[in-house]
């Protein structure tokens with residue numbers, strides 16, 4: 001068989017397998033407690049042979065693992081939560097025809113509706129990258145995580161440096177998921193939670209050693225990102241750093257990522273590295289060579305330092 005066709009069929013089958021497991025309630029059931037195929041068939045009101053075959057396919061796709069005793073559990077917790085995002089791909093034809101996104105995940109209303117469900121799965125995708133970033137970034141006592149979601153980046157930083165204090169900023173509804181993730185990581189003592197729309201609400205009356213923008217800028221257009229970076233840089237302590245973790249064009253996984261942003265945001269895009277570096281420099285920060293912290297989808301760690309010292313005529317407010 002033509003291998004492109006074979007791959008397409010395999011991709012459709014993989015998606016249908018995952019969707020069936022979510023829609024039958026199977027993935028949720030084993031997320032709460034591992035169960036056997038027979039138990040799941042009865043719990044989900046489904047055909048026993050069908051459930052057995054579905055579980056075998058889920059194991060082959062590494063969505064589910066089989067435990068000793070024939071019980072099954074998901075390979076990652078909370079995977080069913082990604083499901084609401086998948087049907088948007090059905091609207092790709094219409095979006096390409098009209099240029100109108102299927103959903104606007106860059107507006108606070110839609111973000112409030114969608115992100116509480118998906119941020120846990122998003123965070124699970126970046127665990128290793130977050131560990132890498134936490135080792136590369138210098139220790140920081142005070143950290144602001146903007147658009148924290150399930151806080152993968154700041155949880156890794158807080159673990160790496162138990163002295164650090166993190167302020168996790170996100171829309172009020174999403175902070176419920178942030179708190180849950182921080183609590184599951186056992187790091188509540190190092191976190192405070194700030195409900196805010198970073199574009200409309202006043203920024204915190206504090207200054208920070210490190211400000212994190214993880215997987216955030218790609219949701220917005222260039223002018224919005226440049227303005228946000230400029231405003232956030234005003235909150236950096238002398239010697240502090242602004243760290244951006246995001247995809248850039250032309251790297252592995254970028255083409256499909258760009259298409260998904262076109263489908264779910266009005267102006268979102270993968271911004272070129274040179275643009276990020278220009279925005280950081282325009283904000284008065286000094287850039288370093290970006291570091292590749294994830295293979296696919298590729299994620300770069302892009303940083304800007306506030307090299308001003310308190311005695312050196314620091315143009316930044318020290319709050």
Ligand SMILES: C[S@@+](CC[C@H](N)C(=O)[O-])C[C@H]1O[C@@H](n2cnc3c(N)ncnc32)[C@H](O)[C@@H]1O
Pocket residue numbers: 106107108111112115119122123126146147148149150151152153169170171174196197198199213214215216
């Ligand atoms: C793609 S997710 C990234 C979450 C997390 N930083 C990560 O890397 O997994 C974008 C996050 O930005 C938040 N967000 C979107 N618009 C926002 C706004 N105007 N103010 C604050 N947070 C916002 C969303 O709620 C969501 O948690």
